[in-house]
Every structure is written in structure tokens, then in C-alpha cells.
Amino acid sequence: MIECDVLVIGGGMAGWFAAIKAREQGLNVLLADKGYVSKSGETIYAGDTAVFDPDAGNDLAAWLEQVDVIGEYMNNRHWNELVFRDSRERLADLRSYGVQFEEKDGRVVRLPHPHANIVLPDTHKFPPTVSEVVHWLPGFPEKVRKHLIKIGVKLKDRFMVTELLLQDGRVAGAIGFSIEGNRVEVIKAKAVVMSAGGGGFRPVGYPTHELTADGHAMAYRAGATITSKEFVSPHSTNPKDPAWPPMYLFFSAGHSAAQPGMYSAPHLFNAEGDEVAARGVAWHGWIDAEYEAHEGRAPLIADLGKRGVLPVSGPGGHGSMFGHATGGIVPVNDDCATEVPGLYAAGDSCGTCFIGANYSGFGFATAHAAATGARAGLGAAAEAKGLGADGGIDEKAVAAATARLLEPLERKGGFTPNWVTQVLQNTLAPYFVLYVKHGDRLQAALSTVEFLRDHIAPKLYARDDHELRLAHETKNMILNAEMKVRSSLARTESRGTHYREDFPGRNDEEWLAWMRLKQEDGRMVTFKQPIPAEWRPDAAKSYEERYPMRLPNEVPGSGAPNAAGEGR
Amino acid sequence: MTIEKIDLDLCTGCGICIDSCPMDVIRMDRAGQKAVIRYPQECMNCEQCALDCPEEAVTVTPYKTVPLISSWG
Ligand SMILES: Cc1cc2nc3c(=O)[nH]c(=O)nc-3n(C[C@H](O)[C@H](O)[C@H](O)COP(=O)(O)OP(=O)(O)OC[C@H]3O[C@@H](n4cnc5c(N)ncnc54)[C@H](O)[C@@H]3O)c2cc1C
Numbered sequence: 001m002i003e004c005d006v007l008v009i010g011g012g013m014a015g016w017f018a019a020i021k022a023r024e025q026g027l028n029v030l031l032a033d034k035g036y037v038s039k040s041g042e043t044i045y046a047g048d049t050a051v052f053d054p055d056a057g058n059d060l061a062a063w064l065e066q067v068d069v070i071g072e073y074m075n076n077r078h079w080n081e082l083v084f085r086d087s088r089e090r091l092a093d094l095r096s097y098g099v100q101f102e103e104k105d106g107r108v109v110r111l112p113h114p115h116a117n118i119v120l121p122d123t124h125k126f127p128p129t130v131s132e133v134v135h136w137l138p139g140f141p142e143k144v145r146k147h148l149i150k151i152g153v154k155l156k157d158r159f160m161v162t163e164l165l166l167q168d169g170r171v172a173g174a175i176g177f178s179i180e181g182n183r184v185e186v187i188k189a190k191a192v193v194m195s196a197g198g199g200g201f202r203p204v205g206y207p208t209h210e211l212t213a214d215g216h217a218m219a220y221r222a223g224a225t226i227t228s229k230e231f232v233s234p235h236s237t238n239p240k241d242p243a244w245p246p247m248y249l250f251f252s253a254g255h256s257a258a259q260p261g262m263y264s265a266p267h268l269f270n271a272e273g274d275e276v277a278a279r280g281v282a283w284h285g286w287i288d289a290e291y292e293a294h295e296g297r298a299p300l301i302a303d304l305g306k307r308g309v310l311p312v313s314g315p316g317g318h319g320s321m322f323g324h325a326t327g328g329i330v331p332v333n334d335d336c337a338t339e340v341p342g343l344y345a346a347g348d349s350c351g352t353c354f355i356g357a358n359y360s361g362f363g364f365a366t367a368h369a370a371a372t373g374a375r376a377g378l379g380a381a382a383e384a385k386g387l388g389a390d391g392g393i394d395e396k397a398v399a400a401a402t403a404r405l406l407e408p409l410e411r412k413g414g415f416t417p418n419w420v421t422q423v424l425q426n427t428l429a430p431y432f433v434l435y436v437k438h439g440d441r442l443q444a445a446l447s448t449v450e451f452l453r454d455h456i457a458p459k460l461y462a463r464d465d466h467e468l469r470l471a472h473e474t475k476n477m478i479l480n481a482e483m484k485v486r487s488s489l490a491r492t493e494s495r496g497t498h499y500r501e502d503f504p505g506r507n508d509e510e511w512l513a514w515m516r517l518k519q520e521d522g523r524m525v526t527f528k529q530p531i532p533a534e535w536r537p538d539a540a541k542s543y544e545e546r547y548p549m550r551l552p553n554e555v556p557g558s559g560a561p562n563a564a565g566e567g568r
Numbered sequence: 569m570t571i572e573k574i575d576l577d578l579c580t581g582c583g584i585c586i587d588s589c590p591m592d593v594i595r596m597d598r599a600g601q602k603a604v605i606r607y608p609q610e611c612m613n614c615e616q617c618a619l620d621c622p623e624e625a626v627t628v629t630p631y632k633t634v635p636l637i638s639s640w641g
């Protein structure tokens with residue numbers, strides 16, 4: 001058994017900050033990652049981070065309005081403010097850890113939001129984009145890794161955590177195994193930070209296959225509430241080499257400031273030569289693209305101006321490859337504590353609802369991961385310090401958790417993780433399940449997912465250590481699928497990246513609420529958490545003013561079943 | 569497909585690519601001398617192994633093949 005004061009699970013931006021801040025409090029900190037800290041997770045692909053700086057003329061009210069309008073009021077304004085206000089300090093921290101940024105005359109270069117200058121036709125009013133980003137230089141993860149080692153954070157690479165261990169109702173540690181050699185180990189901790197990222201279903205064209213919502217799943221099983229799983233992260237890929245991430249990067253994200261014109265007015269055309277929506281490669285324009293496919297007008301072509309044209313195919317995302325700072329474990333205070341005593345959540349694992357129903361600003365995800373990571377690290381450290389000599393962990397509970405961990409290896413036969421993953425992908429990947437949604441189709445997907453959960457998952461078997469990891473990831477993906485499908489079914493309206501063909505409009509009367517889910521008597525239940533009245537859009541404004549972005553076949557305001565959409 | 573080959577003449581067995589791979593595709597051979605592609609089906613074309621190998625021994629291609637789906641497996 002390994003002992004520490006604070007255990008941090010997952011070493012991306014969130015886990016880095018959690019570990020560093022807790023260590024700076026003089027505690028014994030262990031950072032475990034199933035990959036290799038600085039080589040796994042989403043953080044390593046990010047090119048920019050948002051930094052709010054009043055001294056640079058940034059106006060908080062304008063930044064908040066950007067998130068409100070693009071996030072379609074599903075953002076948590078309190079967290080927006082906390083993260084924005086923290087961001088300048090986190091930037092200074094990163095620089096002090098040795099991370100280099102694009103600089104001019106000794107100052108970090110601030111760049112306008114990449115979408116700020118896109119010119120759109122009058123029919124597509126674009127929401128205000130005032131937030132600004134800064135770019136770090138390549139090699140930044142290695143710099144932070146060195147800093148972690150230098151200050152004495154213990155790193156445990158290639159170690160997959162499978163379960164949180166509870167003692168007398170509070171988290172007392174976790175259990176996991178080494179990816180190579182399947183050595184099972186229990187890590188005892190006074191407080192645990194969950195920063196294991198978000199999760200998808202091993203999307204093509206997006207190198208995030210290791211992110212299988214493990215953090216969300218472990219916390220859910222320990223009793224935490226999960227939020228906002230109905231929203232998706234619809235990044236597309238290209239039809240020629242759909243599994244080739246660099247093609248995706250070329251097309252969209254713009255991971256280098258050194259490419260002028262990167263964001264110059266991208267236009268999207270359908271097979272009939274009509275422009276789909278100039279906002280097609282921004283915000284939730286992806287839904288328009290999916291709808292074109294639905295109507296039989298794919299393939300699509302993106303015109304990137306000077307950079308030529310590029311064919312586009314549907315999201316390789318299989319319905320969201322990552323949390324992108326929206327869905328996740330609900331925090332109960334500003335320190336990112338959760339409902340489970342002793343458990344903190346940060347980054348994509350943490351459901352602050354920071355960005356709302358759309359990805360409402362470039363650089364927001366890493367700014368959110370840094371801010372919540374630092375807060376969770378400090379919160380966990382304070383709690384760990386406050387605890388006296390800790391008790392043990394019940395031996396029987398450890399034995400039971402060990403048996404659960406090793407079960408796939410003990411089985412002589414059953415289903416392979418790869419086959420089950422493939423079945424799950426086939427269930428979720430088609431555009432008509434998690435992008436152009438409909439109650440009937442979601443219900444059908446749910447039946448399959450429930451069957452996988454009840455009949456297939458218990459019979460997953462592993463022939464070696466590598467497959468043991470895959471087996472646990474597959475179980476977590478099945479749970480994540482259930483969360484996404486149930487939340488999508490429950491939200492009977494369209495909003496942001498959640499598009500329901502049978503409810504093609506925002507319904508403010510019923511749905512200015514977050515969709516939460518929780519385990520009750522072994523079953524997953526969904527419930528609404530109303531958004532505070534003072535954060536709701538001004539009811540005096542017209543629907544179009546509240547929601548400048550149009551939806552396919554929209555029925556403004558009604559949220560009621562659409563005659564055209566029904567019976568498809 | 570995906571990670572296509574590790575050139576054993578160039579590989580010095582330093583192990584860097586093993587740490588670089590988030591998907592546990594690469595392992596050391598039994599003698600601990602050379603890196604081998606052990607689980608190619610998990611490769612997600614992230615290219616990190618190829619970019620990090622000091623000997624430029626690793627080749628990653630854009631192509632990924634997926635096994636045919638069967639009634640059980
Ligand atoms: C290609 C790409 C480009 C992006 N570009 C930007 C950008 O320019 N700006 C921006 O702000 N955001 C960007 N994002 C989003 C942003 O990178 C993420 O939202 C953010 O970095 C998440 O940080 P995190 O620390 O929460 O999680 P991650 O960085 O994903 O780290 C999670 C870690 O947890 C580990 N882990 C997972 N499960 C387990 C387990 N069971 N046991 C142990 N360890 C586990 C993983 O191995 C991983 O190292 C981008 C994302 C991608 C994929």
C-alpha cells in the first residue's frame with residue numbers, strides 16, 4: 001500500500017496545477033496517470049489559453065456576455081468569473097514553471113479571439129467574441145513535468161486508477177494497476193483530486209482515445225452528481241484519411257499563431273454547391289453540417305480561402321470526445337469539492353458548466369483546467385492538513401475492489417474489449433444518434449446500451465495486462481454512453497450543441513436548467529437543476545436576440561414537437 | 569496501418585517511444601533491447617512516438633484499418 005496526503009488522478013493541465021498547489025503546501029503528493037505525465041491527455045494538443053486581464057483593457061461584463069450568448073445561458077456565471085479572474089495568476093504560474101509563451105518585447109502577446117474577425121452574411125448574426133488568448137510554445141508539457149519532479153511531486157506514470165476507495169463515507173484512496181505487468185496497488189490518501197479529463201468513444205481523427213470518461217465514471221460510482229452530458233463536442237474529420245489527426249488540426253483548430261490567415265472566413269458548401277452556413281466551422285455550426293448529411297446533401301467541402309478547399313466528413317467524435325469544460329462531476333464550492341467527502345474535481349473531469357452549451361471561447365478549456373486544478377489542489381491540501389492521523393481502509397473493501405479490478409483477467413472467456421467497443425461505436429457514431437437527435441432513436445440506442453451494460457460488460461474478459469486496461473475503459477465508456485443518451489432524452493428542447501429534431505427550438509420556460517444525473521438504488525436518475533434567475537436571459541428580448549444562432553427547421557421558442565420532424 | 573514499423577537497425581532500445589504512447593501500443597522486446605509494436609489496433613495516429621524517437625526509427629502513416637464486425641468477439 002502506498003500512502004500520501006493528496007492523490008491526484010490524471011496529469012494534464014488540471015492535475016499539474018492540483019499537484020503543484022498541494023505540494024506547495026508542504027504535503028506529500030502523488031500524481032498518478034495511466035499515460036505518462038506530459039505525454040497523455042488533451043492538454044498536450046492545446047495551443048492557446050484564454051487570459052482575462054483588466055490591465056489589457058478586458059471588460060468582465062463583455063466576456064461574460066460572450067459566454068452567455070454562445071453558451072446559450074447554460075454557463076455558470078459564478079465559475080466564469082472565478083476562472084477569468086484566476087487566469088492571469090495561472091499564466092504567471094506557468095511562466096514561473098518555465099513554460100514559454102509567444103512574446104514581444106518581454107511581454108506575452110495577446111491575440112484577439114480567432115473568430116472575432118470572421119465576416120458573415122447578414123443572415124448569420126455572429127455572437128460577440130471579445131475574449132483574448134495567448135499562445136505557449138511547443139514543449140510546454142515537458143517543462144511542467146520537470147517542475148513537478150523538481151518540487152517533489154511523486155509521479156506514478158502508466159498506472160490506471162479503476163476505483164475510488166471509501167471509508168466511513170469519505171474517500172480514503174484509490175485502487176489501480178500498472179499498465180505493464182498489471183501490478184495492483186492501493187493508494188491511501190487523505191484527499192483525492194479527480195483530474196482524469198473528459199471522455200469519448202475513441203473517435204477517429206482525434207487523438208484522445210485514452211480519455212474514456214474514467215474520472216466521471218469513478219466519481220459517479222462513488223456517489224457524485226454528474227452534469228451536462230447531453231452537450232457534444234462535434235469536431236469533424238476529413239473523408240480521405242479520417243483517422244489522421246494532423247488533417248483535422250490543419251482544418252480547424254489552428255494550433256499555431258504562426259499561420260496568418262488561419263481563420264480567414266471559412267465557408268462550408270454542400271454537395272449541391274449551396275453555402276451551408278458561414279458559421280459552419282465555428283461554434284455549433286457543426287449541427288448544420290450534420291443536418292446537411294441528414295437531408296442527403298453530403299459530402300461537404302470547406303473553402304479555407306487562401307489555404308484552398310478541404311472535404312469534410314462527419315465528426316469523428318462519436319458524440320463528444322471530451323468534456324471541454326462542460327459536463328462532469330458537479331463541484332459544491334469554490335474549492336472544487338464534490339458531494340463525496342474527500343473528493344475534489346478539476347479540469348474536464350469537473351462539471352462547473354463553465355462554457356455552457358457550446359464551446360464559447362477559444363482557450364477557455366485550458367484556462368478552466370488551470371483554475372479548477374489550482375483550486376482543487378489547495379482545497380484538497382487544506383482538507384488533508386485538517387485531518388489527524390488517518391484511519392486505515394477496511395481490508396474487506398480492498399479485497400472486494402481488487403477482485404473487481406482483476407475480474408476480466410480471471411474470466412476464461414466472454415467478450416473482448418475491442419469487440420464491445422466496436423459495438424458501442426456502431427451504436428453511437430451515426431450522426432442520427434448524438435448529433436441530429438430524436439426521442440425514438442435515443443430510446444433505441446438506450447436499449448442497446450442497457451443490454452451492453454447488463455449482459456455484456458459483466459462478461460468482458462482480458463487476456464493480458466493491456467486488455468485489462470481496455471476492459472475497464474470499455475466499462476467506463478458504456479457508463480458514459482448511458483449518461484449521454486439519458487441526458488439527451490431528458491432534455492426535450494434544442495440548445496447549443498444539443499439538437500433534437502423532434503424539439504427544434506430553445507424552450508426557456510422549461511429548460512433554463514442543467515441536466516444532472518446520479519446513482520439512486522443502483523439506477524441512473526436524471527433531474528433538473530434550475531439556473532439562478534439572475535443569470536437567465538432577459539425575457540423582454542426577442543427569441544432571436546436571445547439566440548442569434550439559428551437551428552435547422554427551428555420552431556422559435558416553442559420547443560414543442562415539430563410536425564416535420566415527427567414520424568421520420 | 570497507423571504505426572507501421574520500427575526500424576530495428578536504427579532502434580537503440582532507449583524506451584522513449586513507450587512512454588510517449590498514450591495507448592500502450594509499443595513495448596520492449598523480451599530481451600529488453602528493441603521496441604516492438606505489440607498492440608497496433610490501439611494506435612490513434614497521434615504521431616508522438618515518431619516525433620519523439622531520437623533515432624527517427626518509427627514510421628506512422630495516416631491509415632487505420634478497423635477489424636470487420638462479427639456477431640460476437
Ligand atoms: C486537439 C485538441 C486541441 C485543443 N486545443 C485547445 C486550445 O487550443 N485551447 C484550449 O484551451 N483548449 C484546447 N483543447 C481542450 C483542452 O486541451 C482540454 O479541455 C484541457 O487540456 C483538459 O485538461 P485536463 O487536465 O482536464 O485533462 P487532460 O489534459 O485530458 O488530462 C487527463 C489525464 O488523465 C489521465 N487519465 C485518464 N483516465 C485515467 C485513469 N483512469 N487513471 C489515471 N490517469 C487517467 C490521462 O492519461 C491524461 O493524462 C484542445 C483539445 C484537443 C483534444
Ligand code: SF4
Nearest residue numbers: 579580582583585621
Ligand atoms: S524511441 Fe526510437 S530508439 Fe528509442 S526505443 Fe523507441 S524506436 Fe527505439
Ligand code: SF4
Nearest residue numbers: 589611612614615617
Ligand atoms: S502514433 Fe500515437 S498511439 Fe500510435 S503508436 Fe505512436 S504514440 Fe502510440
